[in-house]
Structures are given as C-alpha cells and as structure tokens.
Amino acid sequence: MLSVAKNLIIRSDRKIVLLVADGLGGLPRPSDGRTELEVAKTPNLDKLVSKGIIGLIEPIEAGISPGSGPAHLALFGYDPVEYELGRGVLEVLGLGMELKDGDIAIRGNFATIKDGKIIDRRAGRISTEENRRIISILKENIQRIEDVEIIWESGLEHRFALILRGPGLGDGVSDTDPQKEGLPPLPPEGRDAPSMKTARILSSIIERASKLLQNEEKANFILFRGISKKPDIPTFQDRYRMKALGLANYPMYRGLARLVGMDVPELGYEFERLIDYYEEHYDEYDFIFIHYKWTDKAGEDGDFERKVRYIEEVDSYLPRIISKNPDVFIFTGDHSTPAMWKGHSWHPVPVLIVAENAGVDDACRLTEREARKGYLGLRRSKEIMQIALALSGRLKKFGA
C-alpha cells in the first residue's frame, strides 16, 4: 500500500468479499491450445464477469513465482517485499500454530548424529507417527528455558516447528543445519544482543534434546533453520478500519489471515463448511476472505482435467456467495499454478471485480486471454485491495 492510500482511509459499512481459488491462472494445453479456465464450464462466473471488470495481476513482479505467503499478503494489499515472511514463520503458520507479537518461529528437523557429525540430515525420514512420539517427549521435558516458553509441533516425517515466546528475543540467528552430511552441526550464533539471547536458548534446547534423544536409533539430534520473527504487520483493523473474517481449510492460509488480524475459525477440510459459516456470519464482518485450495493442488500435480473440475466446483458455490450481495466481490487466484508447469508460476492471474460503478469492459469470460483485454489491465496483486477500498467508499480524495 502506498503511503498515499494509508492516510486516506475512512470507515464505511460497505462489504468486501475476496474469494481466492489457489493457483487459479493456467497455460494452454497442447491438444487444443486452451487453458484450464477456458475449458471449464463456469456459467455462474460468466454471469458475474458480464457485470464486472476483469484484468491480470502479477503477485510480486515480472518473472517471480511466489510462495503462498507473499502471494496472499499481496492480495490483502500489503507489499510482499516490504513484509517478507521468514521461512520459520511460514512453517509455523502451515502447522496451524498461533504466532504472537515478539514470537520467534523456527523450522526444525530430526537428524542422526554420530561421533559429533551429522550422518543423516533427515534422520532416515522417520515416519510422522514416530515424529509425534518424539515431539511428545520434547514437549513434556522442554517447556521453558529462562523466561522463554518453548512450543513444539510435529510436522511430516522428520520435520517439526517450534516457537520461542518470551521477552527480548531477536531473529538474527544463524542456522544450525550444516547443509551437508559428514559435518558437525553449527552452533546457533546471534548477531546482536536479542539474537544472542535466542541463540543461547536454542543451544540449551539442543543440549537438553540431545540427552533426551540419545537412545533413539535415527532421530537422536535436532537441527534448526529459518529462525524468524513474527513480522510487525499492521492488522486489517488498523490499516483499513475493517473487521475481517478469514475462511480457509488449510492451516497455512488461516495463519496468514490471522497474521493480518482476521478472525479465523477452524472448520475442517470441507469447503462447504466455509460457505455455511460465511452465510451465518456475513453480517458481522466488513471483509471476508474465502480460500479454495484444490485448484492449486491439481495444478501442482499437473492434472489439467482435475483443475478444470475444481474450477467448476468453485463456480458452483458462487450463487451462495453472491446471494449475500456484497458491495465489492473479488474473485482471483493468489498466483498461477498451470497444470502444464506443475508448480507455482510467475504468470499473471486473471482477476474479476464486481461492484457498482466498477468500470467498463466487454468481457464475458474470465480467462487469461480475455483478462488481458479487461478494464483493470495488467497490475500488481497488491493494487486490487486499493481498488476494493475505493469501490467500497473507504478512500478519501488525495489532495484538493
């Protein structure tokens, strides 16, 4: 958000709904040169497109494929480079842990050490079950060091995460993972006083954990990476004067929503529960973010047909979302995940905005090809929020 907009925010009771189909943007398949959005039958979306304006958005900048973290921050109107999220923070959010101000988030993994050298950086990829058993030992025995609370959480296989919660902790701490087998683990080193405190706590955790795990066959050591602090990010309430709700099935997206101050209920892994909740609580919020994950998963798997079906599934929920008559409705993806690319890509993402007096174009389908000709043009993702604020009457005039 530019410094311009920041000082122009005013309160309004008009509502904004942002529906994100993760990894929405695609690429043409060779058989007929059509993209996922072009193949999908989306009668509900098509009707909205005829009423709204469309365009293409770039999550970060030209050529940059974003992770989900920066891509969502951009859609929420934050500069994803200014508010860079550390790897530890994203890991912790992905495991559904709650981050508080001042918290230090860390990616951990189990390793095998022998004669002071790491001989397996992934502890033979122990099972997730095994991981849970070991984490429960650590949870029970390492809860607090000095005035710092230690919060552990299992991940998949050899991965876990932890949070250090306490006063005066810094995140300028080096990784302990030597990145190569056959080398001794590195000591955590802090580059300033608060970070030295973090390093001291981590050293002490490593020492205690090593004793607790000394008889484990594989997971007899722990390594730390991506030591990072919860970013000092203004909330929706402070920044936009909006009470916001975040609805997502996966912990990472709930975590991102919580990071910017949204209320975030846990509703399980069925998308329909999100829509039920949306209908029930619509009146309580100024802004509602709804996240649909499955389009991205199909793209990552390179499954064109499945991505088409998931786009059609999103389409089938649109009538229920729209029946609440939000003043501003936005539909887009956080980034493209073309089935042809099998991963997050840099390709600009089609975006639709439906609102009174939004603008004018001739679009009737939301596709990559059509979006290029839309009223919104080609923009950075972070600009969409400013347009939504304007359309909902939340931005005063700049200058006289």
Place this chain on the structure above:
Amino acid sequence: MLSVAKNLIIRSDRKIVLLVADGLGGLPRPSDGRTELEVAKTPNLDKLVSKGIIGLIEPIEAGISPGSGPAHLALFGYDPVEYELGRGVLEVLGLGMELKDGDIAIRGNFATIKDGKIIDRRAGRISTEENRRIISILKENIQRIEDVEIIWESGLEHRFALILRGPGLGDGVSDTDPQKEGLPPLPPEGRDAPSMKTARILSSIIERASKLLQNEEKANFILFRGISKKPDIPTFQDRYRMKALGLANYPMYRGLARLVGMDVPELGYEFERLIDYYEEHYDEYDFIFIHYKWTDKAGEDGDFERKVRYIEEVDSYLPRIISKNPDVFIFTGDHSTPAMWKGHSWHPVPVLIVAENAGVDDACRLTEREARKGYLGLRRSKEIMQIALALSGRLKKFGA
C-alpha cells in the same frame, strides 16, 4: 532487477537468445496509416508470433526517449536509472575503446583559443583526417602523467575521447568547456580527493597539449566534458550465472555488451558474419545477444521504406537463428525510432517471447497495434530479462 530476484537466481543449462533490431518500433505513415512493422512482409516472424507471446515495452519510463546505452542496459535486465552511464563512458564505448575497472572516460573536442579565450568550440569542425594526425601527436607525447596512463582515440571531425587509467581516480570533475564562445576555458575542478587527482592530471594534459598544438591553425586547444567512471556494474556471470556472448557490428553495442561481461568478438560491419559466428559458437554460451543496427539508421533518416526493407532483412535471418532451437527467444528493439519521428522516441516497443509455457494470446503479427493486446501487456524493458530467466528455469520461488 529488484533485490527480490537477485537472491533467487539458480543455474540452468537452458539457453536464451535476444535479437535486438535497433529502433524497431514505429509510427503510422499518413498515406495509409500503417507503421513500418505493419507494412513489412515478415513471414518468418509471423510464424514465431503465432507460437509466442507479445507485448509492448517502455525502455525507461513514460515519455522518455532513451539513448542506446540505457536502452540496452534495460534489455539486459539492469535498471537504467540505477546504472546510469556517463557521457564519457558512452563516447569511449562508441569509439571501441576497452574500459577497465576504475577507468575514467572523457569526451574531448578540439577548439580554437586566442588570447586566452575560446573563439571556436569545434575548431572549425576540422576533418577527421586532420583529427587523426593531431591525435597521433598527442598519443606519442602524452602517454603517462604521474602513475596514470593516458589513452587517446580519434572521433569524427573535432571529437575525440580519452581514458585515464591509474589508481585512485575520481569522476567528480567539472567540464572545462565553457559552453559559449568568447569565454576562457574553465579549469577542471575535483570535488573530492580522488577527483582532485583526476583534475590535476587533466590540467597537466591541457598544459602539455597546448604547447604541442600551439602552431596549429584551428585545433590549438582541447576541451573536456562528461568526465565519468566505468560504472560498477555486475556482470551476467555474477548476476545471472550465465556465460554470455554479444554479437554486434558497431563498437557502441559491443562496448555495452562488454560492460556487462559478455564475450564480444569483432566481426566487421556485415550482419551475416554475426549469424555465422552465432551458428558456430551457439553451444558455448547460455545467453546470446545479437544486435542489428540498420533499422535505427533508416528511422533516424526518416526513411520509412528503407526501414521496412531492413525489418524484412532481419526477418530473413530468423530461420537461421531459430534453427538452433533456443529455449527462450526474444525479439524486440532497444527503443522506437519511427521514420515519422526521425530519431529515438519514447514510444513503447513491440516485443516477442517464444518459449515453452510462455503464456497465451491470439497474436499472429508483431506490430505496435497487435502488441498492445498481447499477453505481456505494457511493461518496462528491464522486466523482460526476468521473464526470460523465469522461462529458462533460472528463478527460484520467492517465499513459501
């Protein structure tokens, strides 16, 4: 390139070829309202356009007509404002002189002085032959001052260039050209210690040259302008981890390519020799830049028909370039030189990218009008390199 991309570069063996037709972009002629690219018959280009994606690029920013230096730096992915090239540096590159780290480059011109006042700032535009005779005198007699080597080179008519090569030289030195006849030459003044050293060397050169030239009828004095240092610019190797080849007929473009660390053979003034060399050495490089000069010359001359013929000539070379199957092929201009404008202009330049999974649009001709509707949209020239890096697998994901 933003700090974002800088930290995401990874090595890849996919190849990028950038073909620049200098001054490619044009404007419609009054007779039929068609531009140079619209009139030209370009069957080979048309085929590539159907497979690729197109758009428009702005070399610097809206309304800014660039010189060749910044326009090429932008295509090479460097911010042309951050890496501003001094006038001395461009002059020296244009004369084919090699610049080394720490070198000071200077534009010089011969002048006529009488009773301590400059009465002709161009020494009556002496002939280039005359210029060469005088420069050979200076070359022989002024080769070194203190620990600084002096390298002279003739330009056209009254123009020449020199390089100061030695330790601890600065470029914060004022011009000696008073810009007006009837005034005495200005003394070179340095604004910091290294620049004072440069100023001292230049004063000494002026003193010695004045004695050597005192019996010349017209060129009896020398003036210095655009005193500038070789910019501290990262090479392709360091910045992109690419081994790069630059192929150009004119010294200025070879100089620019050398500045960013490309290998630059001297192959004379026939374009075909560049293509021969390209074919022979294709396998040795990750990135190949090919420069075609004549489209710009025709535009500068206001010769619409000749520019059309040159565009058709470039088109005729495309099959040889493409037969090597580069993973990413880019065709564009460094800037527009519309015949109707008779000079470099600010008008956005059509650009084509051909690569697997590049994107989707309906374009079949690369023209100003069609490019406006292309998938790439309207962008800054410097963004094209980031997209090429992404398409060649050289950019990791940003964030998680």
